[in-house]
Amino acid sequence: xxxxxxxxxxxxxxxxxxxxxxxxxxxxxxxxxxxxxxxxxxxxxxxxxxxxxxxxxxxxxxxxxxxxxxxxxxxxxxxxxxxxxxxxxxxxxxxxxxxxxxxxxxxxxxxxxxxxxxxxxxxxxxxxxxxxxxxxxxxxxxxxxxxxxxxxxxxxxxxxxxxxxxxxxxxxxxxxxxxxxxxxxxxxxxxxxxxxxxxxxxxxxxxxxxxxxxxxxxxxxxxxxxxxxxxxxxxxxxxxxxxxxxxxxxxxxxxxxxxxxxxxxxxxxxxxxxxxxxxxxxxxxxxxxxxxxxxxxxxxxxxxxxxxxxxxxxxxxxxxxxxxxxxxxxxxxxxxxxxxx
Numbered sequence: 001x002x003x004x005x006x007x008x009x010x011x012x013x014x015x016x017x018x019x020x021x022x023x024x025x026x027x028x029x030x031x032x033x034x035x036x037x038x039x040x041x042x043x044x045x046x047x048x049x050x051x052x053x054x055x056x057x058x059x060x061x062x063x064x065x066x067x068x069x070x071x072x073x074x075x076x077x078x079x080x081x082x083x084x085x086x087x088x089x090x091x092x093x094x095x096x097x098x099x100x101x102x103x104x105x106x107x108x109x110x111x112x113x114x115x116x117x118x119x120x121x122x123x124x125x126x127x128x129x130x131x132x133x134x135x136x137x138x139x140x141x142x143x144x145x146x147x148x149x150x151x152x153x154x155x156x157x158x159x160x161x162x163x164x165x166x167x168x169x170x171x172x173x174x175x176x177x178x179x180x181x182x183x184x185x186x187x188x189x190x191x192x193x194x195x196x197x198x199x200x201x202x203x204x205x206x207x208x209x210x211x212x213x214x215x216x217x218x219x220x221x222x223x224x225x226x227x228x229x230x231x232x233x234x235x236x237x238x239x240x241x242x243x244x245x246x247x248x249x250x251x252x253x254x255x256x257x258x259x260x261x262x263x264x265x266x267x268x269x270x271x272x273x274x275x276x277x278x279x280x281x282x283x284x285x286x287x288x289x290x291x292x293x294x295x296x297x298x299x300x301x302x303x304x305x306x307x308x309x310x311x312x313x314x315x316x317x318x319x320x321x322x323x324x325x326x327x328x329x330x331x332x333x334x335x336x337x338x339x340x341x
Contacts, residue, residue, distance in 0.1 A: 019109070020064065021064065021065070021068055022103075022104040022109075023104060023109070024061050024064050024065050025065065025070070025088075025100050025104050026100060026101055026104035026105050026106075026109075027061060028061070028062075028065060028070070028088060029088055029097045029100045029101045029104075030101060030105075031051045031053070032051070032090065033047060033051065033062075033088070034081060034085055034086070034087075034088035034089040034090075034097070035089050035090055035091065036050050036051070037071070037079065037080060037081045037085070038081070038089055038091075040080065041074050041078040041079060041080035042078060042079065043076065043077050043078045043079075044058055044059040044062065044077050044078075044079065045077075047062075047079070059077065062079050065085075066079065069082055069084050069085075070082060070084055070085040070088070071085050088100065094153070094156075095153065096153060098146050098149035098150040098152075098153060099150045099153045099154075101146055101150070102146060102147060102150040103150075103297075105146075107143065108297070108300075108301055110125075111124070111125040111126070111300050111301050112125075112300055113125075114128055114300070115296075115300055118299050118300050119299075122299075123303060124299065124300060124301060124302055124303035125300050125301065127303070134302075135248060135301060135302035135303065135304075141204075144204060144205075148180050148181045148205065148208060151180050151181075151183070151244070152180070152181055152183040154331070155183030155184050155186075155187060156183075156187055157331060158184065158187070158243070158274075158331050158333070159183070159184045159185075159186070159187020159188050159190075159191070160187060160191065161329040161330040161331035161333075162184070162187075162188065162243075162274055162329055162331070162333075162335060163187065163188055163191035163192065164191075164329070164330065165327050165328065165329040165330070165335060166272070166327050166329075166335045166337075168188055168191070168192045168195055168239075169192055169194065169195070170238075171195060171237075171238040171239045171270070172194075172195070172196060172238050173195070173196045173197065173198060173236065173237045173238050173239075174188065174195060174196075174197050174198070174237060174238065174239045174240075174241055175197070175198040175199075175200055175233075175234065175236070175237035175239070175240050175241065176197065176198070176199050176200065176241050176242075176243065177200050177201075177229055177233060177240055177241065177242045177245065177257075177261060178200070178201055178229060178242060178243075178245035179199040179200060179201050179205075179209065179241075179243075180199075180201055180205050180208075180209065181205060181208040181209050181211075181212045182199045182208075182209035182212045182213050182222070182224070183212065184241075184243050184274075185197040185199055185222060185241075186212065186213065186216050186218060186222075188241075189218055189221055189222060190216075190218075195221075196221050196222065196223075197218075197221065197222040197223070198222065198223045198224070198225060198234065198236070198237055199213070199222060199223075199224045199225070200224075200225045200226075200227060200229070200233065200234060201226070201227075202226065202227075202228065203226040206224050206225065206226035207226075209224045210224045229257050229260055229261075230253075230256060230257065230260070231260070232260060232263075232264075233257075233260040233261050233263070233264040234264060235264040235265070235266075236264075237264075237265075237269070238269055238270070239269065239270040239271075239272055240261045240264070240265060240269065240270070240271050240272065241272045241273075241274060242257070242261075242271075242272070242273050242274070243273075243274040243275065243333075244274070244275050244333070245257070245273075245275075246258070246273055246275065246304075246307075246315070247275050247276075247294070247298055247304045247305060247306055247307070248298065248302045248304040249302070249303070249304045250303050250304060250305070251315065251318075253303075254304075254315055255315060255318045255319050258271065258315065258316070258318075258319035258320075258321065259319045259320065261319075262319055262320045262321065262340055265340045266340070267340055267341075268339065268340065269339075269340050270337060270338070270339060270340075271316070271321050271337070271338040271339070271340065272335055272336070272337055272338075273312070273335075273336040273338075274329075274333050274334070274335050274336070275306070275333050275334075275336075276290070276291055276294060276306055276332055276333050276334070277306075277307070277308065277309055277312065277326060277334050277336070278291050278295065278306045278307055278308040278311070279291055279308075280308065280309075287332070290332055291306055294306050309326060312326075312336050316338045320340065320341055321338035321339060321340060321341065322338060322339050322341050323336065323337070323338050324337050324338060324339050325337050
């Protein structure tokens with residue numbers, strides 16, 4: 001029976017228990033179960049011994065994940081990976097392990113417990129206990145490392161989509177503001193041999209970017225600068241790219257970041273925000289579900305938002321830019337181009 005044929009009460013029930021699967025996915029990712037099954041099926045007893053867990057309890061969790069296609073249950077209590085489960089491995093191209101641990105992990109899940117606080121106050125969950133903090137200041141080194149890895153999960157596909165949709169050959173140098181470990185710029189430099197780059201982010205991220213650029217053989221074409229985009233953004237680029245940065249911040253904070261970009265830019269330089277644009281009407285399409293889910297997650301976790309075209313225009317005007325065009329890409333984001341007036 002398809003979802004469309006289920007009684008409405010059952011459909012709502014299935015929605016209500018969605019967190020069962022997400023928490024089980026996080027546990028499987030953290031325990032490294034997919035890596036243990038990489039060579040083939042194993043019994044629950046074998047997996048439990050390797051993960052220091054109770055075999056009977058683990059069996060129940062693995063069955064839950066088998067019911068949604070992450071694992072398959074074979075004869076004699078053995079479990080094996082499905083093509084979906086393969087992406088929970090840590091050592092495969094396109095691994096989603098870090099993404100699962102970020103979005104299904106305790107940090108974001110705990111924040112969602114305070115959804116009512118967020119809706120009543122308009123503030124992100126962390127402000128309930130830490131009024132002066134921001135969404136990133138309280139992250140542990142391990143959380144920061146996993147956040148970087150999660151953000152880089154889709155970087156090859158995202159950078160390829162951006163490079164295919166938008167002409168970067170018009171620029172000599174592009175600065176990736178808040179560029180993390182440099183994964184997006186690595187893709188853009190690979191697609192545009194004449195382009196040079198600058199990754200700008202906090203010191204920890206900048207150090208990881210240097211390592212990643214060196215491994216990619218791009219150190220000679222890409223500079224790394226450490227700093228805080230709320231204080232100052234370096235000058236010297238023809239285009240300033242912010243990929244999935246602005247949606248983390250409220251309008252006041254986002255405008256402050258863009259104004260710092262404006263101060264660093266020469267007249268005619270381009271501002272490029274790469275993120276989703278909230279559709280004008282919400283229906284039950286995958287695009288609408290993704291936009292709405294991301295928007296509320298930004299409310300809860302960071303205090304940011306996913307913005308509509310008109311909201312981007314307003315933001316650009318407030319920072320001194322003219323929004324010139326919005327270029328869709330094959331990925332779930334667009335390149336929103338602005339020019340320094």
